[in-house]
Amino acid sequence: MTIDRAAVDHVARLARLDLSEEERERMQVELAAILDHAEKIQALDLDGIEPTSHAIPLRNVMRPDEVTPSLPQEVALANAPETEDGRFRVPRIIEDS
Amino acid sequence: MSEDTIWKSATQLARELDAGEVSATDIAEHLIVRADATDDxxxxxLNRTDDRLRADAAASDERRAAGEARSRYDGVPVGYKDIFVTRGVTSTAASRILxxxxxxxxxxxxxxxxxxxLPMTxxxxxxxxxxxxxxxxxxxFPSRNPWDLDKVPGGSSGGSAAAVAAGLVPWAWGTDTGGSVRQPASLSGIVGVNxxxxxxxxxxxIAFASSLDxxxxxxxxxxxxxxxxxxxxxxxxxxxxSIPDEYPNLLDGIDGGIEGLRIGIVKEFVPTQEGVRQKIDEAYARLxxxxxxxQEVSLPSFEHGISAYYLIAxxxxxxxxARYxxxxxxxRAPGADIVAMTASSRDEGFGAEVKRRIMLGTYALSAGYYDAYYGKAQKVRTLIIQDLARAYADVDLIACPTTPTTAFALGEKTSDPLAMYxxxxxxxxxxxxxxxxxxxPAGLAPEDGLPVGLQIVAKSLxxxxxxxxxxxxxQDLGFAGSPEGRPEL
Known part of the structure; x- marks a missing residue:
């Protein structure tokens, strides 16, 4: 199969990866090769087979709604690249109106 | 206390600690000397925590002297793959982003x-x-295989496997998402469990693929x-x-033998390397x-395992x-707004393989492709579970090779992601x-003298x-603990 450049650009945008020109070109080739291998399962008759998302049967696990100690603010912020007044600082999110 | 301390099993060290023949501090110092001499x-x-190891060992010695050992193995050091989060100690997942x-x-x-x-090494x-x-x-940086420094130790838990195989630590933790404990154990001549x-x-x-890790x-x-x-x-x-039931006791009856056990041999799984095939055939004969x-079992869906895995994972x-x-x-890399900042941070912080998998996964989940890729892969997952259930109706365990070949050379597969997969x-x-x-371990392949691994697959729990x-x-093979089972460095 082939993956066109527009698809790579679209997926890179969805994945928030600012890939270089060279990386985008290589990604086109490598993703196609890996997906070619996966083509084999496209040919399988899988009608009526239930999908498995998880290997063990899962139920929602609830805990009592009790207040327990959580990380102190300074510990939670200790690894942040940038903080201000006890908060995570980020670049502009909303355009000026 | 002799120089072969580094090669003793954790259980042997625990016995000697209990008998007062060795201290946790002695063990720690031996491992530090060994790492100084060989880990270059x-x-x-990625990060030796020698100070922590010495402090943990000293604390263990004090506990034992006071009759307050926390377990039989109190004082036997352990290493952790750097994907386990450790309080106060950098935990990087070997990524520049962390x-x-x-x-x-x-x-x-x-x-x-x-x-x-257990003190941390x-x-x-x-x-x-x-x-x-x-x-x-x-x-x-890459790690190297102690059996041949030009070969890879396997992965992804290759550092833990190489450390254990080289006598840097008696045991260590890894994680297995698609073989990441068993494959490096096989390539490095040691035991690995999923x-x-x-x-x-x-x-x-640090999460990779949560339904598989x-x-x-x-x-x-x-x-x-x-x-x-x-x-x-x-x-x-x-x-x-996490399963709420109590986990079974693994040590009671471990020496009970296998008389009468029914073991299935997977007929679809044949190693590509002749020496591996030979060692695996010998292993079957030994069992x-x-x-x-x-008896032979057929697991036809297994041939689609890689395809399904490399979509699901x-x-x-x-x-x-996405959390990074x-x-x-x-x-964090600079960016004019939050989207640009995030995208440039991720581009700078992630390596080529991580980007490839994020791209592949995002593609497989994106509108228009979800059913064809992710949805089909999930159905193949069901087939694999059904095939295994069918096989276990007739057998107690399944045996097969862990890998198709022995350890490969550094650089041999890096340019071809699919060959690596x-x-x-x-x-x-x-x-x-x-x-x-x-x-x-099932011995060494005759053509290259590198370890071969036998995989034994059990039912859940x-x-x-x-x-x-x-x-x-x-015990019957006699490889572990013998001179043949140790790489020369």
Whole structure:
């Protein structure tokens, strides 16, 4: 199969990866090769087979709604690249109106 | 106290600690000398925590002197793959994006081993975010195979495997998402276990593919692997996928033998390397000699395991790794607005393989492709589970090779991602199905003198039977603990 450049650009945008020109070109080739291998399962008759998302049967696990100690603010912020007044600082999110 | 301390099993060291023949401090100092002498060549550790090791060992000696040892193994050091979160010690997942992250908490595996009194030697190397089969995808440097420094130790838990194989530590923790404990154990000539999904907590593992990830022990003997797993396994309220039932005892009856066990041989799984095929055939004959009855089983869906795995694992990874946004922790690169900042931080921080898998996973989950790729892969996962259930109607265990070849050369597969992925062909079905498996040494391949691993695959939560078979095989083969079982460095 082939993956066109527009698809790579679209997926890179969805994945928030600012890939270089060279990386985008290589990604086109490598993703196609890996997906070619996966083509084999496209040919399988899988009608009526239930999908498995998880290997063990899962139920929602609830805990009592009790207040327990959580990380102190300074510990939670200790690894942040940038903080201000006890908060995570980020670049502009909303355009000026 | 002799120079061969570094080669003693954890269980032997525990016996000597108990008898007062050795102290935890002696053991720690021997391991530090050993690492000083050899780890420049092997590069098993990303971060040796010698100060912590000495302090932990001294504290252990004090406990033991006061008659307050926390477990039989109190004072036997352990290493952790650097994907386990350790409080106050950088935990990088071998990624530049987490290069200086110092976690505020311990993974459950780490806290349980600490509660058992195990001093920490350090954090071992891996493929970035556990994505790889050679440790060459580490964001820092590759590790090397102690049996041949030009060969890879396997991956992604290659640092832990190399450390254990080279006598840097008696045992260590890895994680297995598609073979990442069993494959490096096989390539490095040691024991590696992938326990039943849900039987051991994922809390504090840096997530790769959450429906597949599991912590697993690496050790030089089957008994050690069982003991280390026992220390950390069992229900954990901090992991919502943790099985609430009590985990079985792995050590009681481990020496019970395999007389009468029915073992299935997977007819589709034939190693590509002649010497591996030979050693695996010898292993099957040995199991038969030990009293097991062998029969062929067919698992036709397994040939689609790699295809399904390399859609499901990247899909889950693309979602899990969305958390690295340059805001709360991890690397931040400049950007005019939040989207540009996040995208440039991720481009700078992630290596080539991680980007490839994020792209692949995002593609497989994107509108228009979801049903064709991710949806089909999930159905193949069901087929694999059904095939295994059918096989286990007739057999107690399944035996097969762990890998198609012995360790390959550094650089041999780095330019061909698919060739690297195919190395996991015998290991991924177990992750998809959720059951347990172990890789144990089956000797050295005659053509290259490198280790071959036998994989024994059990039903979910039937680890006791699996360990019993592995133990019987190991004792009869006599590789572990013998001069033949040690690489020369």
């Amino acid at each position: 060549k092997i590069k098993a550790y 290069e200086s992250w110092v976690p505020p908490y311990d993974a459950t595996v780490v806290s349980r081993c600490t509660e058992g009194g 350090g954090k071992t190397n891996l493929d970035e975010f556990a994505m790889g089969s050679s440790t060459e995808n580490s964001g820092f 326990p039943t999904y849900g039987s051991i907590s994922r809390y504090g593992l 599991r912590p697993g022990p690496l050790a030089r003997t089957v008994e050690d692997a069982a003991a280390l797993l026992q220390m950390a396994a069992g229900h954990d309220p901090l992991d919502s996928t 038969e000699k030990l009293g097991a009855s062998l 990247p899909a889950e990874a693309s979602s899990n790794l 946004d340059g805001v709360r922790y991890g690397r 195919l190395n996991d062909i015998f290991t991924v079905p177990v992750n998809l199905a959720g059951n347990a498996a172990i890789s144990i 039937d680890e006791p039977t699996m360990f019993r078979a592995a133990y019987a095989f190991e």
